[in-house]
Amino acid sequence: MTMVGKKSFIVMTLLIPFLILLLGCIPVALAYINSSADSSVTRIAVIDESGNFGAAFKNSPNYRFVVMKGDKAVNAHEFYKNAGEGIDAVMVIPANVLDGQQATIYSENTIDQGTINMLTQCLNDTLVSAKIASFNDPDLESKIEQSQVNAQVKSIKWDEKGDEQEQSAQIASILGMLLSFFIYTFVLSYGAMIMNSVVEEKTNRIVEVIVSSCRPMELMMGKIIGVGLVGLTQFLIWAVLLGIGYLVLGIVAGGAMVATNPEAITAGMNMPGNADMSSGLGDVMTALASINWLSLLGNFVLYFIGGYLLYASLFAGFGSAVDQASDSSQFTLPIIIIMMVALYAGIACMENPSGPMAVWCSIIPFTSPVVMMIRLPFDVPWWQLLLSIVLLYATAMGCVWLSARIYRTGILLYGKKRSFKEVLKWVK
Amino acid sequence: MNFIDVNSVVKQYDGHLALDNVDLHVPQGCIYGLLGPNGAGKTTLIRIINRITRPDSGTVMINGKPLEDKDIANIGYLPEERGLYKKIKVADQIVYLARLKGMPKNLAVSEMEKWLERFELTEWRNRKVEELSKGMQQKVQFITTVIHRPQLLIFDEPFSGFDPVNAEQLKREILQLRDEGATILFSTHNMASVEEICEQITLINHARVVLEGKVGDIKQQHKKNLFMVDVAGCEAIEANENMFEIVPSDEIRGTLIKLNEGVALRDTIAWLNDNYTLTGITEQLPSMNEIFIETVQNK
Incomplete structure (x- = not known):
């Protein structure tokens, strides 16, 4: 077996695990680069027609919110134009958002999915709390929490003796x-x-x-x-x-x-999936x-x-x-x-x-x-x-x-x- | 006694007859030439003796016994298409191939040292084959062929790729191996080397044996009553209708004559002596080259 003696073969044998490891690290590294490169701050103006939910949006290192109570008279586009360079997007929360009307985000540049997800999550959490509060039942929150069931079917196999596995x-x-x-x-x-x-x-x-x-x-x-x-x-x-x-x-x-x-x-620990x-x-x-x-x-x-x-x-x-x-x-x-x-x-x-x-x-x-x-x-x-x-x-x-x-x-x-x-x- | 006896061997490839009832008898300790034009079936015959391929019919006897797998340890084969592992060091390669022939490692190493020294390759022993010159690679290949001291050596065009100095050394080595008792089967187109070292030959053409025997005998059989005559002075010899004719030749040191059928040499010499001052007369035997061409073209 002649090839085993070759230097390249030995080197490859020893190197491949490191290459695999390196490959495994690439997604992590990319994600890291992605998040660190994205250090610019997105400024979002929130026009809260409902008047109740603007407080849901808190400033974070990557997002700045300017919350203003508004009414239908405010035209989002004009507002955006008047604000000039200072604002990247305008979010409009309609008055009857609690009854199912959708909030909308306007911008001239495409808003990335991460931002949309974040906004949705914030709004959703606030709306859920508001809904719960609207029932005027102090125990409701704990009731809901208790009723969350994570159903799983366990499969059990009998061996020859009938023991369960x-x-x-x-x-x-x-x-x-x-x-x-x-x-x-x-x-x-x-x-x-x-x-x-x-x-x-x-x-x-x-x-x-x-x-x-x-x-x-x-x-x-x-x-x-x-x-x-x-x-x-x-x-x-x-x-x-x-x-x-x-x-x-x-x-x-x-x-x-x-x-x-x-x-x-x-944050990772607190995610519901990871609790399991x-x-x-x-x-x-x-x-x-x-x-x-x-x-x-x-x-x-x-x-x-x-x-x-x-x-x-x-x-x-x-x-x-x-x-x-x-x-x-x-x-x-x-x-x-x-x-x-x-x-x-x-x-x-x-x-x-x-x-x-x-x-x-x-x-x-x-x-x-x-x-x-x-x-x-x-x-x-x-x-x-x-x-x-x-x-x-x-x-x-x-x-x-x-x-x-x-x-x-x-x-x-x-x-x-x-x-x-x-x-x-x-x-x- | 014959070392190899090939008896009526037939080998067919896919509708093409490669060997047709071929016989070959190589005496022990002989340098035997296996001749033939390209595609005549020489390589096929060699591969059968090597047990690389099997004959369709016929037998191969070695030392009086049918050829068996274990006999190949006793054969050294230098193929026409030389081949070595290019990336492996000279010494490792020689030892590996020697051990494939069943040599114990220690013996292989000590024999290798001797041969490397003989061919002045010792300082190259740890180089890769691809770093060697073509001539040196040929020498390494030769060493791998003979290192296990086989009783039968098969050389396919051994001199190709050697310069005259190395070819001379190779010839000496081959003759010495013969003197040490090896039987040598030698396949070539190079008729000059056949004249120099082969004692017997077999000529194969179109899968058949067309000529076979001792080199001297074959030359005698093919002689054409040609004599080179040298006379004193610058006199030109004239033809004698009853005895000989003049054969045109490039030779400037004498005149080539061809005796008529049935004319005795001594009578011719007497006649020449009477008419000229004869200083020399030698018989011109045909060269193996001429015999080869004549035989191959006649068939």
């Missing part, structure tokens, strides 16, 4: 998706690596020397197994580095956030605990190896038919399309992991490694699992055999571009 469909599908995405990425990227290595040995002409020392089949399988192990090692390194990276980043970023913007944290965060984490834990990890990981390894063998051998076989890396697309495209189909089928199956499409796609060997991963966290009937695995391995063996025959011929033929049909002839 809590499960979360969402967690299960995310887990399945992760696993299937892992297989998809691994097979595609390392399959392409195998193909490149085959083409490289062929263009180097060293392949003739090598096959005079060992059998083409051995060379091909060595390559597939070698690249597979390299890939796994690489993934392991990435996983470890990423884990460490996220931990470090989390600590640093958390500290920085508290230091620079304590309000944001408290801690209990949500507990749910995730119990859901994760309810999954049968042994069978999940066992099957994952089985599908991973089977799927990798199947596709990697195809990549190697068709790679041998090509003289230059640039010609390889005609053969890689069909493989990639099949993989894409598998991935999309997998995503579609998340909706209904026991539906007919999910069942079929998880049995057809070309899609099963990806799709079955999505079904696995939901229990799959054992006969389907068995059938799927047997089919997958049978097809993988078939592909290895087929590719070995193509490879044997392909690596020694140079010159013209080969068509698909011609390549399939070599199998004979």
